[in-house]
Amino acid sequence: MQITDMTEPKFHWTKQAQHHNARAGTLHTAHGDVQTPTFMPVGTVGTVKAMTMDAVRSTGAGIVLGNTYHLMLRPGAELVHELGGLHKFMDWSGPILTDSGGFQVMSLGDLRKLDEDGVTFRSHIDGSAHRLTPESSTDIQYLLDATITMCFDECPALPATYETIAKSMRLSMRWAERSRKQFKNRPGYAQFGIVQGGIEPDLRAESVEALTNIGFEGYAIGGLAVGEPQEQMFSTLDFTTHLMPIDKPRYLMGVGTPDDMLGAIERGVDMFDCVMPTRAGRTGRAYTSHGTLNMKNACHIHDPNPIDPECDCLACSKHSRAYIHHLFRSKEILGAMLLTWHNIAYYQRLMRIIRQAIIEDNLTQTAATLRSNWTHHNQPKL
Amino acid sequence: MQITDMTEPKFHWTKQAQHHNARAGTLHTAHGDVQTPTFMPVGTVGTVKAMTMDAVRSTGAGIVLGNTYHLMLRPGAELVHELGGLHKFMDWSGPILTDSGGFQVMSLGDLRKLDEDGVTFRSHIDGSAHRLTPESSTDIQYLLDATITMCFDECPALPATYETIAKSMRLSMRWAERSRKQFKNRPGYAQFGIVQGGIEPDLRAESVEALTNIGFEGYAIGGLAVGEPQEQMFSTLDFTTHLMPIDKPRYLMGVGTPDDMLGAIERGVDMFDCVMPTRAGRTGRAYTSHGTLNMKNACHIHDPNPIDPECDCLACSKHSRAYIHHLFRSKEILGAMLLTWHNIAYYQRLMRIIRQAIIEDNLTQTAATLRSNWTHHNQPKL
Numbered sequence: 188m189q190i191t192d193m194t195e196p197k198f199h200w201t202k203q204a205q206h207h208n209a210r211a212g213t214l215h216t217a218h219g220d221v222q223t224p225t226f227m228p229v230g231t232v233g234t235v236k237a238m239t240m241d242a243v244r245s246t247g248a249g250i251v252l253g254n255t256y257h258l259m260l261r262p263g264a265e266l267v268h269e270l271g272g273l274h275k276f277m278d279w280s281g282p283i284l285t286d287s288g289g290f291q292v293m294s295l296g297d298l299r300k301l302d303e304d305g306v307t308f309r310s311h312i313d314g315s316a317h318r319l320t321p322e323s324s325t326d327i328q329y330l331l332d333a334t335i336t337m338c339f340d341e342c343p344a345l346p347a348t349y350e351t352i353a354k355s356m357r358l359s360m361r362w363a364e365r366s367r368k369q370f371k372n373r374p375g376y377a378q379f380g381i382v383q384g385g386i387e388p389d390l391r392a393e394s395v396e397a398l399t400n401i402g403f404e405g406y407a408i409g410g411l412a413v414g415e416p417q418e419q420m421f422s423t424l425d426f427t428t429h430l431m432p433i434d435k436p437r438y439l440m441g442v443g444t445p446d447d448m449l450g451a452i453e454r455g456v457d458m459f460d461c462v463m464p465t466r467a468g469r470t471g472r473a474y475t476s477h478g479t480l481n482m483k484n485a486c487h488i489h490d491p492n493p494i495d496p497e498c499d500c501l502a503c504s505k506h507s508r509a510y511i512h513h514l515f516r517s518k519e520i521l522g523a524m525l526l527t528w529h530n531i532a533y534y535q536r537l538m539r540i541i542r543q544a545i546i547e548d549n550l551t552q553t554a555a556t557l558r559s560n561w562t563h564h565n566q567p568k569l
Numbered sequence: 570m571q572i573t574d575m576t577e578p579k580f581h582w583t584k585q586a587q588h589h590n591a592r593a594g595t596l597h598t599a600h601g602d603v604q605t606p607t608f609m610p611v612g613t614v615g616t617v618k619a620m621t622m623d624a625v626r627s628t629g630a631g632i633v634l635g636n637t638y639h640l641m642l643r644p645g646a647e648l649v650h651e652l653g654g655l656h657k658f659m660d661w662s663g664p665i666l667t668d669s670g671g672f673q674v675m676s677l678g679d680l681r682k683l684d685e686d687g688v689t690f691r692s693h694i695d696g697s698a699h700r701l702t703p704e705s706s707t708d709i710q711y712l713l714d715a716t717i718t719m720c721f722d723e724c725p726a727l728p729a730t731y732e733t734i735a736k737s738m739r740l741s742m743r744w745a746e747r748s749r750k751q752f753k754n755r756p757g758y759a760q761f762g763i764v765q766g767g768i769e770p771d772l773r774a775e776s777v778e779a780l781t782n783i784g785f786e787g788y789a790i791g792g793l794a795v796g797e798p799q800e801q802m803f804s805t806l807d808f809t810t811h812l813m814p815i816d817k818p819r820y821l822m823g824v825g826t827p828d829d830m831l832g833a834i835e836r837g838v839d840m841f842d843c844v845m846p847t848r849a850g851r852t853g854r855a856y857t858s859h860g861t862l863n864m865k866n867a868c869h870i871h872d873p874n875p876i877d878p879e880c881d882c883l884a885c886s887k888h889s890r891a892y893i894h895h896l897f898r899s900k901e902i903l904g905a906m907l908l909t910w911h912n913i914a915y916y917q918r919l920m921r922i923i924r925q926a927i928i929e930d931n932l933t934q935t936a937a938t939l940r941s942n943w944t945h946h947n948q949p950k951l
Contacts, residue, residue, distance in 0.1 A: 236901065237906075238903070239907075262898075270873055270892075510615070521620070
């Protein structure tokens with residue numbers, strides 16, 4: 188793909204390599220380039236919890252996520268706009284993707300009332316009444332100055348009946364059209380459509396067709412990671428990703444564990460977001476090359492080794508497992524700070540390892556090694 | 570003062586300048602030099618709360634404090650020793666001063682039982698029984714590898730009767746002698762005696778004489794900042810510091826506000842520690858060139874200005890008051906991280922400003938300007 192006008196570069200994705208269905212590429216945006224596959228740390232209310240943005244940058248993260256639902260309630264999209272946008276507010280000059288608020292209205296808002304036009308709900312913070320529609324969600328994301336705006340959609344929890352999923356998907360497709368109409372495109376900015384349809388092949392196909400007829404700069408896969416087993420998620424990806432445009436980025440929303448992401452990349456996904464590494468960092472769970480560790484466990488009391496000897500984050504380059512364990516045992520904030528940093532660093536390193544393997548046409552072997560190491564919860568030998 | 574043996578440099582303090590009673594100098598230690606006056610951030614259990622040690626270093630802090638009472642209970646001095654000492658454990662290669670545990674046993678421990686030999690108490694964490702004596706406190710500080718070890722002492726709360734203060738001070742002097750006997754001195758390491766005697770001139774004089782007869786590398790002033798008014802603290806310093814050796818560092822324990830420290834420096838004090846800037850950073854109070862600010866106040870909601878325009882810390886160079894306010898309102902950990910960083914940065918900058926004024930023989934004017942600015946709680950003009 189060529190940039191047609193260098194003075195106003197369009198948002199686009201270029202592919203560097205492919206190994207079976209797995210893709211290595213680069214997102215080109217108004218706020219810089221991002222190598223894919225990529226994991227986007229979640230910065231819900233304008234902060235990746237327990238990290239400075241300098242720390243986030245140091246892990247190699249190229250793009251972060253903000254939550255429209257949270258930001259519209261506090262501090263408010265108008266305030267963020269008045270202060271120069273979310274990039275300046277949170278000190279992140281790279282690209283930012285904002286979700287549409289649709290998913291979180293359904294999972295966090297109180298007294299939700301859904302109609303054809305949109306959703307009315309009460310804030311989980313103060314009970315105040317709010318309304319989101321495809322138009323207002325798109326406008327809020329514009330005020331936040333999101334590099335990538337998501338379509339406003341509705342997403343039923345699984346398991347659900349075929350009829351429920353079909354009805355919801357078709358509503359989301361009508362909303363996608365309204366979201367697109369409301370979207371003010373600017374050079375290097377993008378809007379992604381969200382493929383819905385649960386685990387039903389025909390509904391996913393119908394959704395992809397509806398979205399590609401509208402036309403977006405990228406396509407997300409929604410409605411997964413909502414409680415279904417991993418095999419169901421993978422089988423849904425198997426029949427969904429190959430229907431999606433090959434020249435546009437594909438984003439699997441809300442996923443996941445290292446193993447989930449590896450399997451999804453093998454099935455053609457390019458982008459991920461998930462609260463797991465940050466949330467785990469605050470509760471003492473470490474993601475490592477050798478599986479997960481509970482840093483609160485007494486086995487770490489005397490351990491002079493780093494969390495992950497293959498990691499170069501601050502926690503691993505400067506501190507022992509014994510120290511991290513001590514911080515969690517003492518309920519010190521620094522425990523959450525260091526372990527969140529480590530987990531995000533691990534997620535970013537994993538993306539780099541996988542990307543390199545795709546480029547070297549070696550992903551099959553690399554994936555086998557990664558999976559084998561994850562099942563070895565042993566102390567690493569130093 | 571000359572270093573007598575360059576291969577094994579002694580701990581010593583050199584004076585660069587004096588303005589009336591205020592001194593600018595340098596501490597020379599096994600773990601590097603520290604310019605005085607100096608403020609020591611408190612790293613109670615091996616972490617300056619909510620800060621990485623890289624952040625602490627970036628503020629210009631030269632020496633930090635650890636708490637014997639906390640560290641002996643968790644993770645334990647033997648464990649810290651086994652892992653290479655407190656410097657390595659917490660990633661601080663500079664000097665560390667540890668208190669003796671005496672003060673905190675009295676303020677935090679349960680079921681304290683004091684006798685001539687020492688103190689028996691129960692841990693505030695798990696109720697387990699422990700004993701501290703001058704010998705065991707000194708040994709624990711040795712295991713922690715403290716650059717500066719403090720004598721084990723007893724400190725009654727004020728107000729107290731003359732008899733109570735006299736009896737307590739004389740016990741502390743006998744304990745100081747035992748602490749000194751137990752101390753294993755090494756090149757560049759030090760032990761400080763602690764002057765007690767409440768607000769009684771004759772008791773303070775008796776205490777100074779007892780300690781200087783024993784002989785220490787430095788002298789602390791204990792028993793202040795325990796609830797007395799500032800004038801009483803200053804008047805006690807007025808008749809205490811001029812009794813103390815002029816060629817040794819003087820450390821006022823547990824002090825204080827910027828105004829407390831300025832007044833104490835004017836009275837000949839060189840070193841301080843206090844939890845205020847770190848604790849305030851977690852509760853939303855900012856120390857600035859223009860007095861304190863409560864970052865939770867609604868007046869900051871729209872404010873695009875930094876906390877302190879004269880500050881170059883991460884919080885002030887990258888973020889608005891509106892953002893810091895938003896983080897506290899949203900109970901985000903990053904709020905505590907950024908504001909603690911700022912407060913420690915302010916304390917360190919204040920020490921540099923005062924030191925420079927002493928060197929330039931200009932402290933009287935600088936102190937007047939600082940005090941005048943602190944009473945202006947206005948928004949700074951940008």
